[in-house]
Amino acid sequence: MGADIGVTGLAVMGANLARNLARNGYTVALHNRTVGRTDALINSYSSEGEFVRTESLSELVESLERPRRVLIMVKAGGPVDAVIDELKPLLDEGDIVIDAGNSYYEETRRREAALREHGLHFVGVGVSGGEEGALNGPSIMPGGSKESYQTLGPMLEKIAAKYHGEPCCAWVGTDGAGHFVKMVHNGIEYADMQVIGESYDLMRSLTGLEPSQQAKVFREWNTTDLASYLIEITSEVLEQEDELTGRPLVDVIVDAAGQKGTGRWTAISGMDVGSPVTTIAESVFARSISSQQELRKITNQVFPAGINEAVSAEELYGSGDSRQDFVEDIRKALYASKLVSYAQGFDMLTAAGAEYGWELDMRAIASLWRAGCIIRADLLDTIMKAYEAPAGERPANLLLAPEFTEAISECLPAWRRVVAAAATYGVPAPVFSSSLAYYDSLRRDRLPAALTQGLRDYFGAHTYQRVDKPGTFHTRWSGDRTETEA
Numbered sequence: 001m002g003a004d005i006g007v008t009g010l011a012v013m014g015a016n017l018a019r020n021l022a023r024n025g026y027t028v029a030l031h032n033r034t035v036g037r038t039d040a041l042i043n044s045y046s047s048e049g050e051f052v053r054t055e056s057l058s059e060l061v062e063s064l065e066r067p068r069r070v071l072i073m074v075k076a077g078g079p080v081d082a083v084i085d086e087l088k089p090l091l092d093e094g095d096i097v098i099d100a101g102n103s104y105y106e107e108t109r110r111r112e113a114a115l116r117e118h119g120l121h122f123v124g125v126g127v128s129g130g131e132e133g134a135l136n137g138p139s140i141m142p143g144g145s146k147e148s149y150q151t152l153g154p155m156l157e158k159i160a161a162k163y164h165g166e167p168c169c170a171w172v173g174t175d176g177a178g179h180f181v182k183m184v185h186n187g188i189e190y191a192d193m194q195v196i197g198e199s200y201d202l203m204r205s206l207t208g209l210e211p212s213q214q215a216k217v218f219r220e221w222n223t224t225d226l227a228s229y230l231i232e233i234t235s236e237v238l239e240q241e242d243e244l245t246g247r248p249l250v251d252v253i254v255d256a257a258g259q260k261g262t263g264r265w266t267a268i269s270g271m272d273v274g275s276p277v278t279t280i281a282e283s284v285f286a287r288s289i290s291s292q293q294e295l296r297k298i299t300n301q302v303f304p305a306g307i308n309e310a311v312s313a314e315e316l317y318g319s320g321d322s323r324q325d326f327v328e329d330i331r332k333a334l335y336a337s338k339l340v341s342y343a344q345g346f347d348m349l350t351a352a353g354a355e356y357g358w359e360l361d362m363r364a365i366a367s368l369w370r371a372g373c374i375i376r377a378d379l380l381d382t383i384m385k386a387y388e389a390p391a392g393e394r395p396a397n398l399l400l401a402p403e404f405t406e407a408i409s410e411c412l413p414a415w416r417r418v419v420a421a422a423a424t425y426g427v428p429a430p431v432f433s434s435s436l437a438y439y440d441s442l443r444r445d446r447l448p449a450a451l452t453q454g455l456r457d458y459f460g461a462h463t464y465q466r467v468d469k470p471g472t473f474h475t476r477w478s479g480d481r482t483e484t485e486a
């Protein structure tokens with residue numbers, strides 16, 4: 001009997017997925033460009049299950065049961081193509097090549113089409129949960145052909161995270177759909193972290209709550225409708241004391257946020273499919289600004305921010321309201337902004353579904369994110385409920401789902417107060433502000449886009465449509481200023 005699956009690329013993610021598969025009873029053939037990694041894995045973990053050691057891709061392929069399943073877990077980009085090129089001549093029709101790394105979905109679409117021509121299945125799989133998830137159960141978002149899921153699905157479902165016994169793994173759609181869904185997940189993750197950061201900054205700057213005090217606030221928030229993994233770990237990071245200095249760890253960490261690029265992809269793809277994912281884009285830009293350390297230093301000297309002392313509640317509200325009230329306002333602003341961010345993420349999925357012909361099941365996608373992944377949160381149950389309505393009655397945008405409209409109305413006054421306070425006292429809150437602007441834009445009956453159209457027509461004869469009759473029109477701006485039908 002051959003091995004059930006082969007894994008090539010045994011750095012941390014590949015090694016942990018291989019171990020997860022072996023722990024679940026599958027025989028896993030192992031390969032890595034540098035053989036030392038394969039040996040290290042076998043030496044340390046051979047007791048966890050059945051591993052087959054191989055030194056080349058041809059040896060890996062030869063060791064597998066048919067149809068063969070080869071999981072590629074190498075560095076995203078060129079290395080994935082290099083491995084595919086080497087694998088292709090070694091495989092037979094019906095074999096399945098799986099890329100579970102963080103590949104860009106357009107590359108997955110290209111690779112899928114190319115391998116399909118050779119009778120091979122290529123499955124781009126989104127995997128979320130980091131190293132820990134890969135080992136103990138990640139959230140898994142497979143794309144590729146539906147046919148390949150029949151063979152591969154049971155295996156992936158077995159190693160996936162479970163939410164009340166239900167696997168966080170389901171086929172999401174053809175070709176690059178899996179990687180697209182994972183990319184949107186990461187974009188939402190960026191926004192989730194940014195709104196947590198804005199809450200922390202506002203609390204620290206305007207109410208003077210120290211990190212250890214805020215740890216308690218976040219712990220409390222984790223018992224509300226904000227309950228989520230990221231809120232939970234925020235309290236742990238905030239209460240951590242630096243061993244060297246005894247100061248809060250968060251005060252000695254350099255305030256320049258790194259990024260590997262998936263948030264940037266989400267923002268760009270949102271623009272490509274015509275979906276305004278402003279919260280995600282703002283979150284990416286917020287990280288970019290944080291990394292402009294030199295410029296920030298100079299600007300701070302020229303225009304000192306000067307938020308050195310806690311602003312009193314009286315000053316914030318012009319009344320005797322307590323500091324707790326403002327903290328509660330921030331909680332509501334966080335929740336409302338998070339609702340907008342998810343609404344935008346799902347709007348983007350809807351737009352991509354139409355663009356690429358994927359029949360994305362939004363309820364199922366929300367269900368995949370309930371365990372194993374970084375954005376796991378109680379809110380996902382609410383989203384699932386919103387998409388339970390029969391087809392045709394589902395909300396065009398999540399903000400229109402009754403669960404969302406109710407929650408937004410509840411949070412709105414607090415959300416406005418927080419954005420106003422942030423602007424008044426000069427605390428940057430880009431996602432709180434832009435998500436409120438998104439909400440306000442959607443509900444306006446008229447937007448200034450009419451003036452934009454007038455200007456475009458003036459300088460570029462780009463034409464415009466009228467509200468009172470069909471057709472396309474142009475005003476002769478440089479002539480007698482009469483209107484013509486274009």
Ligand code: NDP
Pocket residue numbers: 008009010011012013014032033034037073074075076078079082083100101102103127128129130131
């Ligand atoms: P890396 O992204 O660091 O890649 C290292 C692995 O790629 C090694 O096995 C290396 O082999 C192999 N490799 C690099 N170049 C080549 C090449 N040209 N040909 C063959 N093999 C090559 O590994 P990670 O485990 O961190 O990540 C793997 C994938 O998973 C990536 O796409 C990454 O983005 C994604 N990822 C996903 C996470 C998640 O939460 N889902 C978290 C982290 C990563 P060698 O040992 O010989 O150098």
